[in-house]
Amino acid sequence: MKKIAIIGPIHLDGWEVLKKRNFEVFEIEDLSESNLIKKLRDVDGIALRTAKLTRDVMKQCSNLRIVARHGVGYDNVDLDYLNSQKLALAVTGTANAVSVAEHVMTMFLCLIKQINKSDQLTKKGDFDKKTSLPDFFELYQKNILILGFGRIGQAVAKRCLGFDANVYVFDPFVDKNTIEDQKCHKLEFNEGIMLADLISVHMPMNNETKNLIAKDQFDNMKKNCIIVNTARGGIINEDDLFLALKNKKILGAGLDVFVEEPPQKESPLFKLDNIILSPHNAALTLECRRRMSVETAENIAFYLEDHSKLNLQNIINRKNLNL
Numbered sequence: 001m002k003k004i005a006i007i008g009p010i011h012l013d014g015w016e017v018l019k020k021r022n023f024e025v026f027e028i029e030d031l032s033e034s035n036l037i038k039k040l041r042d043v044d045g046i047a048l049r050t051a052k053l054t055r056d057v058m059k060q061c062s063n064l065r066i067v068a069r070h071g072v073g074y075d076n077v078d079l080d081y082l083n084s085q086k087l088a089l090a091v092t093g094t095a096n097a098v099s100v101a102e103h104v105m106t107m108f109l110c111l112i113k114q115i116n117k118s119d120q121l122t123k124k125g126d127f128d129k130k131t132s133l134p135d136f137f138e139l140y141q142k143n144i145l146i147l148g149f150g151r152i153g154q155a156v157a158k159r160c161l162g163f164d165a166n167v168y169v170f171d172p173f174v175d176k177n178t179i180e181d182q183k184c185h186k187l188e189f190n191e192g193i194m195l196a197d198l199i200s201v202h203m204p205m206n207n208e209t210k211n212l213i214a215k216d217q218f219d220n221m222k223k224n225c226i227i228v229n230t231a232r233g234g235i236i237n238e239d240d241l242f243l244a245l246k247n248k249k250i251l252g253a254g255l256d257v258f259v260e261e262p263p264q265k266e267s268p269l270f271k272l273d274n275i276i277l278s279p280h281n282a283a284l285t286l287e288c289r290r291r292m293s294v295e296t297a298e299n300i301a302f303y304l305e306d307h308s309k310l311n312l313q314n315i316i317n318r319k320n321l322n323l
Contacts, residue, residue, distance in 0.1 A: 002304055003063070005040055007031065008049025010070055014293030021301050033057060040064070045300040048077065055081040066090060068299040070292050071283065072152075073232060074316060075205055082317060089316045090299035093151065095291035096283035100230050101155035103282035104200050107228045107254030110276055112137050112198070117273070137224070139163040145192040146184070147212075148202035148231065149174045156200050157184050168192050193217050198226045205232035213237065218244035228254040230282040233261065242268050245275055256282045 004018055006027045018025045028039050031051040037060045046067045055078045066088040082089050114136040144160045146153045149171040157167045167184040176186045203209045214237035229236050238259055244250050252274040269275055302310040
């Protein structure tokens with residue numbers, strides 16, 4: 001009987017997928033490295049939420065064949081080690097695009113409409129003072145820059161087009177024709193930064209994208225620009241973002257991700273009224289949690305038992321696999 005470890009809670013629908021295969025399935029709640037080493041020694045597959053899966057842990061996993069992330073990011077896994085051992089790493093590539101895209105649109109609309117200020121004014125009993133509110137705007141015909149045009153970036157683009165916005169894309173790995181087929185326009189990074197009224201970030205965090213948006217970029221943005229990051233903390237330099245917001249270099253920002261998670265309670269970002277924050281939960285709608293749970297479980301089950309059903313687009317390091 002194959003043994004599957006679930007590191008961090010997942011929706012019960014995912015458990016059912018694995019149990020129907022007669023796998024031995026168990027959950028690990030103590031995420032310390034010493035406990036992971038103890039519990040994972042003889043597992044064949046791992047379903048992983050947000051815990052760190054280090055080289056030292058995986059070196060002790062003599063039966064391991066696949067790590068399946070409950071999500072699309074994999075910066076909490078030592079990919080180099082997996083590649084060196086020809087172990088599979090899977091993500092839930094089709095599960096979370098809708099939820100994250102809706103989260104982006106929610107932040108866009110709340111920020112561009114200054115909803116928090118209208119809400120506060122109304123609750124204070126100052127209904128008749130609505131003319132004192134700052135200007136707010138439409139998405140109609142605004143220039144929206146999407147950084148990264150994978151599944152989530154494309155889902156955001158589709159929704160922005162529904163508002164009759166002009167959608168521009170920076171993604172060096174996606175060709176112009178593919179972008180234009182979706183009624184968007186390909187731009188170089190610096191050109192897009194200067195043109196955009198709203199920016200949404202959908203890139204992985206790596207050496208090339210770390211601090212991609214910092215002081216120089218904020219200096220080149222429009223004063224009415226809004227930027228939202230639902231990808232990974234660190235792509236936007238948080239210190240420079242704070243100064244840009246405080247000094248009104250840009251209109252507003254929305255962050256679902258942070259350099260340090262959870263962020264420090266004394267973070268200066270918390271003191272600003274032109275930023276919206278959420279606790280890295282853009283993909284955690286009930287519907288999406290179900291989809292990610294099932295897709296994580298299916299990635300494990302299909303890899304271990306039935307390659308004909310395996311979606312290779314979900315396997316990050318598929319060039320190293322011997323299927």
